[in-house]
Amino acid sequence: MAKKKQEGYLSAREARRISRENRRITNGFEKQRKRKNVPEEEYLTRMHDANNSVEFDDLHTYFFTDAGTVKAVDGVSFDVPIGKTVGVVGESGCGKSVTSLSLMQLLQRPQGQVVSGQIRLNLGDKAYDVTKAPNEVLQKLRGNYVSMIFQEPMTALNPVFRIGEQINEVIELHDGEGKSAEDIKGRTIELLKMVGIANSEGVYSMFPHELSGGMRQRVVIAMALACNPKVIIADEPTTALDVTIQAQILDILRQLKDRINSSIMFITHDLGVIAEMADYVVVMYAGRIVEKGTADDIFHHPAHPYTIGLMASKPVVGKKIDKLYSIPGKVPNPINMPNYCYFKDRCEMCVEGCEGAYPEMISLSDTHKVSCYRYYGKEGE
Secondary structure: OOOEOOOOOEOHHHHHHHHHHHHHHHHHHHHHHOOOOOOHHHOEEOOOOOOEEEEEEEEEEEEEEOOEEEEEEEEEEEEEEOOOEEEEEOOOOOOHHHHHHHHHOOOOOOOEEEEEEEEEEEOOOOEEEOOOOOHHHHHHHEOOOEEEEOOOHHHHOOOOOOHHHHHHHHHHHHHOOOOOHHHHHHHHHHHHHHOOOOOHHHHHOOOHHHOOHHHHHHHHHHHHOOOOOOEEEEEOOOOOOOHHHHHHHHHHHHHHHHHHOOEEEEEOOOHHHHHHHOOEEEEEEOOEEEEEEEHHHHHHOOOOHHHHHHHHOOOOOOOOOOOOOOOOOOOOOOOOOOOOOOOHHHOOOOOOOOOOOOOOOEEOOOOOEEOOHHHOOOOOO
16 A cells, blocks of 8 residues: 555655556556457357346456556446346445446546456357457447446537437447438437437437437437447436436336347436336445345345445435435545445444455345345345
């Protein structure tokens, strides 16, 4: 661990040493990533379960900063089954978005790198490990097999291009072979209608600033669905919207998922949205999964103290209280994580053994798993 001064700042010498070491590490990753003519055998893999669209297996994604290494995703493993919605929940900074960006390989490089682990993507007749796939292969996977609905549509859309041009570009790039300009325009207008935009011809020639927040979000969803992807990553797609528009967007996502039989990885901190949308739920805290299971497991039988705290902090219709519950304390420093359970210093349910090493994931049932010392010796109960 880098030695710090009392006031909490690194010395110039220590910062230079960390910076040199980071460049050495990231240059190695970048050199591997930018290779040309990589044989397919290097990134060809096999799904553990053919019914899954994506399998995250012990994924580690780090950011090599001048203050030290941030373990943003630290050993995450979960599956996204075909045709199902998996909700990924947790407070800000827990690693939800970085997990999805690792799948898309859109991390802020060279600082952000997938250090180890596998992300197996099911292409139907074969499977690729996207962490080992070179850039030219990833370019063909994005859009065609995996697409992302970004959190803030105003920053996802380019303000100087018309809506039609931006959606056309996606189709031209990923699915434009043998299509004329008229075919592509027709497909774009069809997509705009599909996401509930009545005046699709008019919106086609508008700029992003001429649309409301809900309309922009629909446009971003249309872009994500342009090539009928097998996996849709929805990164808090309703956070900036009011409740009525939020309900409409969720309805659109549900209908479109069923229409094209794709899987959704739904990232949010809104438990109400997860309860409505998700078949399976993954709860993340400080870069690790603390609990995962079916929506029924998580909402009716929450096991981890963090999950219980999240449930207690949401308002309940018809129940009058003076003050909403909030989990005490704060998330540990990501550069200097403790060598015990990351939630221990905030936990109100500690038991004997919590001082030990980080708890392993144990099974409470076939579908329900939790990482907590409170359940040691109670597997399968």
